[in-house]
Amino acid sequence: MRMSASPSIVNVGYRSTNFWVVSAGRSRLLIDLGWPGMFGALMANLARADIPFTEITNGVATHYHMDHAGAAQDLKNAGMRLLVAEEQVSAIPLMAQHMKPTDHYTPIVDAANLIVKCSESRALLATIGIGGQFVHTPGHSDDSISILLDSGEAFTGDLTWPTFATEETMDAVMASWAKLRALGAKAVHAGHGPVRPMPAA
Numbered sequence: 001m002r003m004s005a006s007p008s009i010v011n012v013g014y015r016s017t018n019f020w021v022v023s024a025g026r027s028r029l030l031i032d033l034g035w036p037g038m039f040g041a042l043m044a045n046l047a048r049a050d051i052p053f054t055e056i057t058n059g060v061a062t063h064y065h066m067d068h069a070g071a072a073q074d075l076k077n078a079g080m081r082l083l084v085a086e087e088q089v090s091a092i093p094l095m096a097q098h099m100k101p102t103d104h105y106t107p108i109v110d111a112a113n114l115i116v117k118c119s120e121s122r123a124l125l126a127t128i129g130i131g132g133q134f135v136h137t138p139g140h141s142d143d144s145i146s147i148l149l150d151s152g153e154a155f156t157g158d159l160t161w162p163t164f165a166t167e168e169t170m171d172a173v174m175a176s177w178a179k180l181r182a183l184g185a186k187a188v189h190a191g192h193g194p195v196r197p198m199p200a201a
């Protein structure tokens, strides 16, 4: 598949959380995967954006907190392939521990998940026509990754903005931003709030 044009980016988020559809033509990647028990709201927003769910062949969570990965298994059950960074594998069962019955969470099963090393993510994304890579960016959580497109668009999940980092997380947070900057990140598509330029070095 060719990767000439930059992928398009559409936000299909709800409840103050951004869920991003990155599209290279009809090949689409969903970044962050909905709230638990709210798969229907995600489907409605996709329909409103004229994005057929059947074209969302792959999805990835920036990290396994319920507002970012709560509907992952529902999406898998509907036909999406779940990409899991190696750093995220052990965080999946931990997320389940925080769910309450009222969350109506569908537990993520290991079956059919594709475990990806960040170092091999570029080759994988190329198979779906997207130029970019997964970057391990701990700070908010150890399992946090960012998805960095070659166009400089970075999907950073909840990676803490430098001015809000605590003393305890400061080193990890600053190292993650520095890593993204060195790899060419220009625009920050966070899990919450508007798109922003990269924070100053």
Ligand SMILES: [Zn+2]
Pocket (backbone or CB within 6 Å): 063, 065, 140, 158
């Ligand atoms: Zn989080």
